[in-house]
Structures are given as structure tokens and as C-alpha cells.
Amino acid sequence: MDLDLVWEAIPLIWKGASTTASLTAWALVLGTIGALILALMRLSSIKPFRWFAAGFGWLFRGIPLLILLFFAFFALPDLNIGIVDGILLEPFQAAVVALSIWTAAYQAEVIRSGIIAVDPGQAEASEALGMAKARYMRRIIIPQGVRIMIPPYTSNAMTLLKQTSLATLVTVPEMTLLTQRLFSNDFQFRERIAALALLYLAMTTVFVVIQQVTERTFRLKV
Amino acid sequence: MALVNVSGLRKSFGKTDVLKGVDFQVERGEVISIIGPSGSGKTTMLRCVNLLERPTGGRIEVDSRVLCEEQANGSMTFADKAAIREAREHIGMVFQRFNLFPHMTAVENVIEAPIAVKNVPKPEATARAHELLEAVGLGHKGDSYPMQLSGGQQQRVAIARALAMDPTLMLFDEVTSAVDPELAGEILLVMKRLAEQGMTMLVVTHEMGFAAEVADRVLFIDHGRIVEQGPAADVLQNPSHERTKAFLHAVLDRAPMEAEVEEAAEGLVDDLLVRPERIGGDDDGS
Numbered sequence: 292m293d294l295d296l297v298w299e300a301i302p303l304i305w306k307g308a309s310t311t312a313s314l315t316a317w318a319l320v321l322g323t324i325g326a327l328i329l330a331l332m333r334l335s336s337i338k339p340f341r342w343f344a345a346g347f348g349w350l351f352r353g354i355p356l357l358i359l360l361f362f363a364f365f366a367l368p369d370l371n372i373g374i375v376d377g378i379l380l381e382p383f384q385a386a387v388v389a390l391s392i393w394t395a396a397y398q399a400e401v402i403r404s405g406i407i408a409v410d411p412g413q414a415e416a417s418e419a420l421g422m423a424k425a426r427y428m429r430r431i432i433i434p435q436g437v438r439i440m441i442p443p444y445t446s447n448a449m450t451l452l453k454q455t456s457l458a459t460l461v462t463v464p465e466m467t468l469l470t471q472r473l474f475s476n477d478f479q480f481r482e483r484i485a486a487l488a489l490l491y492l493a494m495t496t497v498f499v500v501i502q503q504v505t506e507r508t509f510r511l512k513v
Numbered sequence: 514m515a516l517v518n519v520s521g522l523r524k525s526f527g528k529t530d531v532l533k534g535v536d537f538q539v540e541r542g543e544v545i546s547i548i549g550p551s552g553s554g555k556t557t558m559l560r561c562v563n564l565l566e567r568p569t570g571g572r573i574e575v576d577s578r579v580l581c582e583e584q585a586n587g588s589m590t591f592a593d594k595a596a597i598r599e600a601r602e603h604i605g606m607v608f609q610r611f612n613l614f615p616h617m618t619a620v621e622n623v624i625e626a627p628i629a630v631k632n633v634p635k636p637e638a639t640a641r642a643h644e645l646l647e648a649v650g651l652g653h654k655g656d657s658y659p660m661q662l663s664g665g666q667q668q669r670v671a672i673a674r675a676l677a678m679d680p681t682l683m684l685f686d687e688v689t690s691a692v693d694p695e696l697a698g699e700i701l702l703v704m705k706r707l708a709e710q711g712m713t714m715l716v717v718t719h720e721m722g723f724a725a726e727v728a729d730r731v732l733f734i735d736h737g738r739i740v741e742q743g744p745a746a747d748v749l750q751n752p753s754h755e756r757t758k759a760f761l762h763a764v765l766d767r768a769p770m771e772a773e774v775e776e777a778a779e780g781l782v783d784d785l786l787v788r789p790e791r792i793g794g795d796d797d798g799s
Contacts, residue, residue, distance in 0.1 A: 415565055416614070418601065420678060421598045421599070422626055423629075430625065431614055434616050511615050
């Protein structure tokens with residue numbers, strides 16, 4: 292392996308890093324908002340909400356992300372239902388849609404399991420004090436649930452970051468696509484792919500650090 | 514008029530009938546100990562008073578507010594959510610396992626509900642919290658987190674938290690059962706002082722000493738029914754029902770156990786093992 296070729300590739304591939312990062316950021320923000328709504332629906336006492344949220348999780352955790360991505364990019368333009376007459380998305384938009392749905396489905400489970408893991412005695416104590424549910428969810432239950440959610444939430448976020456590489460297949464110019472362009476010109480597969488792996492590793496490391504910091508922030512004082 | 518009026522109270526979990534028709538009243542300022550074997554329904558009964566458990570039959574009225582009522586056709590009507598919350602503001606509850614908010618300091622635990630529910634300004638709530646923590650002997654622990662406190666201290670914070678809402682009624686659910694025996698005393702002392710100050714209290718407990726010394730009345734409950742009730746001295750010293758006698762034997766025998774163990778060490782092992790009352794008591798408790 293020629294290390295010089297690895298180093299030389301890094302700045303070239305890095306040009307796609309901002310696309311990788313913004314795909315991740317968009318999907319994480321939109322997906323987390325969706326996940327929070329889905330988790331609260333799943334825990335609601337209103338049955339249709341629970342059914343919808345459970346169905347969403349079943350469907351979008353059960354289908355490969357690549358198929359979601361192909362659907363958003365290739366199939367949506369042909370979609371005709373009612374007033375909707377085909378939705379044509381840019382490659383980047385299609386990738387954000389697919390990745391957001393994927394994130395929402397997975398993070399909803401993380402949020403839900405974090406909330407139900409909190410001791411039911413906490414809700415009881417809040418109720419006995421006359422607190423309304425919205426108040427004690429926000430002040431008592433969710434802050435304690437977050438502590439439980441951090442590790443699996445971060446794992447999913449890291450998976451999301453790596454899954455953005457699939458956007459290559461709908462021609463989003465992110466890191467993996469730029470790497471492919473490089474090695475299909477010069478056939479230096481080992482060096483170019485090693486450089487790409489290093490860059491993903493550097494980016495996922497950010498999440499590892501964020502996890503450590505947030506875990507420390509939310510740790511209970513003993 | 515009585516502060517608490519419970520009549521015909523029934524509660525089933527699935528096919529298990531835990532409460533089979535319970536009637537009792539609590540006058541203002543009265544301290545009532547509820548005793549009975551485990552599984553007798555005493556905790557469920559207490560939890561019905563603030564509707565943490567929803568009864569399947571009967572009527573509950575607290576401070577002239579009807580919380581639930583059985584209709585002529587047998588269906589239950591409950592007060593609406595807001596009315597239940599309003600009633601709970603005046604009913605403090607202390608739990609066996611404290612249920613303090615672990616991510617908040619002692620003071621934050623105490624001020625949370627007054628600020629959230631009664632819109633008390635934070636400085637005012639904080640000043641009151643310090644007073645209450647002082648009153649339960651924890652004036653110096655206001656900035657401690659629950660996990661930094663002993664079980665006895667946590668339970669006293671929980672009492673202060675309930676008192677911060679200025680309740681007219683306090684419910685205590687086996688509040689010394691989860692703490693080390695040597696720390697139970699500090700909790701009982703706080704409760705005794707509270708009783709002396711005229712608080713109306715319903716106390717589910719295994720502490721017969723507390724029942725004897727502090728309670729005005731004792732309710733003995735078994736298999737979902739009140740078997741016997743009356744002034745503490747009567748029920749505890751001259752129980753009229755066999756089941757009450759058996760239960761009290763089983764519980765009160767535990768106290769002189771140490772002395773018995775010493776006797777046993779002197780060669781009375783057989784006697785200790787075959788005490789008929791204890792065997793009878795165990796059966797009753799199962």
C-alpha cells in the first residue's frame with residue numbers, strides 16, 4: 292500500500308464530506324423530530340395513534356434503506372394518487388427523505404424504550420403531587436429517559452452517517468461517490484478506499500466524543 | 514363532616530378481587546393506621562384514596578370532592594382529569610420506595626410541584642422548601658441529590674415534598690419498609706411530629722409501635738375487607754377477631770426475637786422452632 296496515495300486522496304474525498312455531513316444533519320434533525328412524535332403517538336392512549344406509529348415502525352424498519360432510497364428517487368416521480376401527480380426530487384432531497392424516514396423509524400424505538408424504562412414510580416409521584424402529564428413528561432420522565440437513550444441513539448446516528456454512503460447510488464456527490472470517481476480513473480483501489488474509510492472513521496469519532504460528553508452531563512450525581 | 518368518606522370500595526385486577534367492599538371515614542386531624550398481612554389489600558386501599566388505583570366499585574369522597582361514584586347500574590363515574598389533579602393537590606402521598614426525582618436536588622424535588630401546580634414564585638417556593646427540609650431535620654442537605662442521601666433521609670425529603678403542597682390529608686404507604694431498620698426511627702419521629710401538629714394521616718404500616726403510640730384508630734384489613742377497627746389500644750391489645758390476634762402475634766413476636774435467640778442459645782432451640790402462634794401467623798400472612 293502506498294501511503295502517499297492515501298494522503299493524496301484525503302483532500303480530494305474531503306470535498307464530499309460537507310455533503311455527507313449535511314445529509315446526516317438533515318436526516319438526524321428531521322428524523323429525530325419524527326421519532327419524538329412517533330414515540331409519543333406510540334405511548335398515547337389514543338388507539339389510532341398507537342396503530343399508526345407501530346405500523347410506521349414495522350414498515351420502515353422492515354424495508355432495506357436502499358429500497359427506500361430508490362423509491363424516493365425513481366418511483367416517486369411516477370406516483371399518482373389523488374391530487375398527487377408525481378413528486379420529482381433532486382438526488383440530495385430524495386436521500387434526505389429516505390434517510391429521515393429510516394432515522395425516524397429507528398430512533399422512535401430508542402425514545403420509546405427510554406421513556407418506558409423510567410421507573411413508573413416517578414410518574415406516580417408526579418401524579419400524586421397533582422402535576423399534569425405534559426408537565427411531568429417534560430420535567431421528570433424525559434430527562435431521566437434521555438440518560439437511557441444516549442447510547443442507542445448515538446449508535447443509530449453513527450449508522451445513519453455511514454448509510455449516507457448509499458446515496459452514491461442515486462448520484463449524490465458525497466464522499467463515497469467521489470472516491471469511486473477517483474479509483475475508476477486510476478485503479479488505486481486499496482489506497483483510495485483506505486482514505487475513504489479513514490474519513491468515515493474520523494466523522495463517526497465525533498459522535499463517540501459527543502456520546503461521552505452527553506453521558507457525563509446527564510449522569511446522576513452520586 | 515368527615516374529611517374522607519369511603520363506602521363500598523371494591524377493586525379487582527382482572528379476576529382477582531383485592532378489595533371486596535370497604536367502608537371507612539377519616540375525621541379531620543385523625544391519624545389512622547392500616548395494618549394487615551401482605552396481600553391483604555391495604556396498600557391498594559390507600560392508593561384508591563387519591564385514585565392512583567381506579568376502583569371498580571364504590572364511592573370515594575375527600576374534602577367534599579367526590580372522586581368516584583358507582584352508579585345504580587354498576588358502572589363507575591370518575592371526576593374529570595382536572596378535578597382529580599385539583600383533589601390531589603390537597604392529598605400528599607409518601608411511597609415505600611421514596612420515588613424522589615433522582616435528577617433533582619432535595620430542594621428542587623420539594624419546589625417542583627408548588628411551582629408547576631400552584632404557580633408559586635420560585636424564590637417563595639425555595640424559602641418554603643428550606644423551612645420544610647429544616648423541619649424534617651435536613652436543613653443542611655438541600656443541595657444534595659437523592660443518591661447522596663441515606664434511605665431515611667430520602668424518605669424525609671419525600672415527606673417534605675408532599676408537605677410543600679400544603680395538603681389537608683397525608684397518605685403513607687409502608688414508608689419505613691425500604692429503609693434500614695436503624696433509620697426507620699427518624700422517619701417515624703417526623704410522622705409523629707406531624708400527627709401532633711394535627712395533620713390528618715392514613716398510615717399503612719408494619720410498625721406496631723407507631724400504631725400504638727401515634728394512631729387514634731387502627732384498621733385491620735385482611736383478604737380485601739376491614740376485619741376490625743377501633744381505638745389503637747383496643748385493636749392492638751384486645752383484638753376481638755381471631756385473624757387479628759393471629760396477625761398481631763406474628764408481627765409482635767418479631768420484636769422480642771433477639772431475646773429469644775439468646776434464650777435459644779441457652780438450649781431452648783426446640784421451643785423456638787415450634788411456637789404454634791408463629792406458624793399460625795405465617796399461614797395467615799401468605
